[in-house]
Amino acid sequence: MEKRKGYDFMNVWAWIGMLGIIILTPLSLLKKENRTKEEIRKVVVMEIIALTIIIAVLLFNVNYLLAIVVGFIVMIVFNKKTYTKKRLITYGAIILVIGIAVSYVFRDNPDYVLNHLIENPQTTSFYLAENGVELITYQSDVVRPLASTVKMLIAVEYAMQIDEGVLDKDRSVPLDELSRYYAKGTDGNAHVEWLKAMEGEGKVVENKVTLHDVAKGMVTYSSNANTDYLINLLRADAINERAISLGLTRHEEVYPIVGALLIPEYWKSESMNNEELIRGLEAIPIDEYRELAMHLSTQLKEEVIKIEDYTFDLPLKVQKVWSDRLIGASANNYGELLAVVSNEQLPEKAAETARDLLEWPMQLNVGNKKRFVHLGAKGGSTAFIVNDAMYAENHNGDKIEMVIFTDDLSLWQGMLIRNNLNSFESKLLGNEEYRLKIVKELSDL
Incomplete structure (x- = not known):
């Protein structure tokens, strides 16, 4: 689940340091002799920089390291002592080294994900199938925490209950009923962003939205509030029975x-x-x-x-x-769940509803329509987990199901996997040679 994007993926000591700057910097002005215009200006600049970094990370999900680097550069620019020949050379060299390091760390490197899988078999799983043939089942029978990836199963149960006439996707849901489950600061702002989208699209009427938009908010925006509302509405036992009926034998109860x-x-x-x-x-x-x-x-x-x-x-x-x-499950179980949707093994109306929920990448990125007929996905993350499950069908009718689970990540590993996962998946889907390389690398272990 997108949980506390700004806070959780950053070491708590970094926040303590930042708050220390805000609190301790003005203390120098307690001494009368320090209250010169220049010293006051320095304190004000430092406070503004520190507060801007905090706001950028918490409200706008800017990467913390990037915010620190930019803050450091701004501090140098506003320091009058910077503008001597010696200091300009020194600071220029520091900025150059930092720039090279940052570009190296944050460059697209799909092989980082592959190497992490190879080096961490105890905490990772990978499943890949092409046109119904399993190519990779790397640690894929191990049950690992799903995080928000479990919302894919909930989406399928929702689609089935719509098909069976148990629920009406156009029924109205009061926003107040959803807000009962909204825990501020725990979902990476997902629920708030969904609400903003609903209001911007004019879909909030008399403080209500449709049930289908609630389900879309669960999948597209990964709203945990919408998820818990739907679990209560669909009933957890019905979702668990659906997992059994679909043959998901290594899926824990929802x-x-x-x-x-x-x-x-x-x-x-x-x-x-x-x-x-x-x-x-x-x-x-x-x-x-x-x-x-x-x-x-x-x-x-x-x-x-x-x-x-x-x-x-x-x-x-x-x-x-x-x-x-x-809630945990195995990667091969989610590969099977992807195939159920991708191969249209659900009743017609349920299949249509499930695709409408899961194929949000087709609506979000116009470029995907040029590459695929169908592309559905649901990721999930915590401070320690990065997961993704996706299916794709290109214009030649070729189909791929892919599942990646990673657990017990350090903050650094999590940051790098998040940074490179999209390029890894894009290269895997679009480059047959790279797929064969992954198959060889993981099959040899």
């Missing part, structure tokens, strides 16, 4: 995502420190954990509890427990 986010604060006592909390959460049997997530989600639905009463200010170590306990 439970509410937001409901589980409440568990640490709900369960923690005032006297409990974080280490005790982590041990306690890890000791909860998974069946009880799911039931508690369901219970809390139901209480949100019925407004017995309010989500605003929870802070979600969880240390990364506590978030890791939540991430590890997310």
Whole structure:
């Protein structure tokens, strides 16, 4: 799930350092002799730079390292002492080195993803099938946390219930009912962005949207609030039964995502420190954990509890427990689920509905229409996970299903995989020679 894009993927010590700059920099002005125009100007410039970096990362999802580099350059520009020959040469050399390092790190490097798979078999899975033939099943039977990739199964169950007449996709859903599940700051601004899109397209009428737009918000924007609303509406047991009927034998039971986010604060006592909390959460049997997530989600639905009463200010170590306990499945199971949609094994109306939800890349990027007849995908991530599942069909009728799961990522690994995953997938889909290289590299292990 897109969870806290600005916050979670950055070391907490970096934030402490940034806040330290904001708090400590003005302290120099406490001494009267330091309150010169030049010193005041320096303090103001430093405060503005630090605040701009925080705003850029939190509100606009700018990469933290990039924001720091730009901030450093701006600080140099506004320092009068910079403009001496010696300092200009020194700072120029520093900026050049930083620029080369940044361009090297953030360049498109699809092989980084391949190399990560090769070097980390214990924490990665990869599945690839072409025209119904499995080419790669690398660690693909291992159950790993899905994060938001599970929304693909929920989308299929939604499509089936529309086909069966259980639900009407045009029914109205009050936004207030969705907001009960919205935990601010935990979904990378996904829900807010979806709401902005709905309002911009004129799809919010009397503070209501259609059920189908709720489902689209779950898939296209990855809104966790919409997801938990749909899990309650569709019923978790119906989703789990659908997984069984589709032959997904290595798929764990579905439970509410937001409901589980409440568990640490709900369960923690005032006297409990974080280490005790982590041990306690890890000791909860998974069946009880799911039931508690369901219970809390139901209480949100019925407004017995309010989500605003929870802070979600969880240390990364506590978030890791939540991430590890997310709904899991194997990569080959999701390859099979992709094939069900791609090969139109669902009833006609359900297939049409599922494609409409999952093929958002075709609507988002006009260039995809030149390359593909169908392209459907759903990714998922936390601070420790980067997953993606996608199917594609080109204009020659050739079909590919691809699933990649990665877990236990460091912040650095996660950043690089996110940066290179799109180029890896694009090259895999469009370059047969590169596909054969991946097949050879992973099959030899």
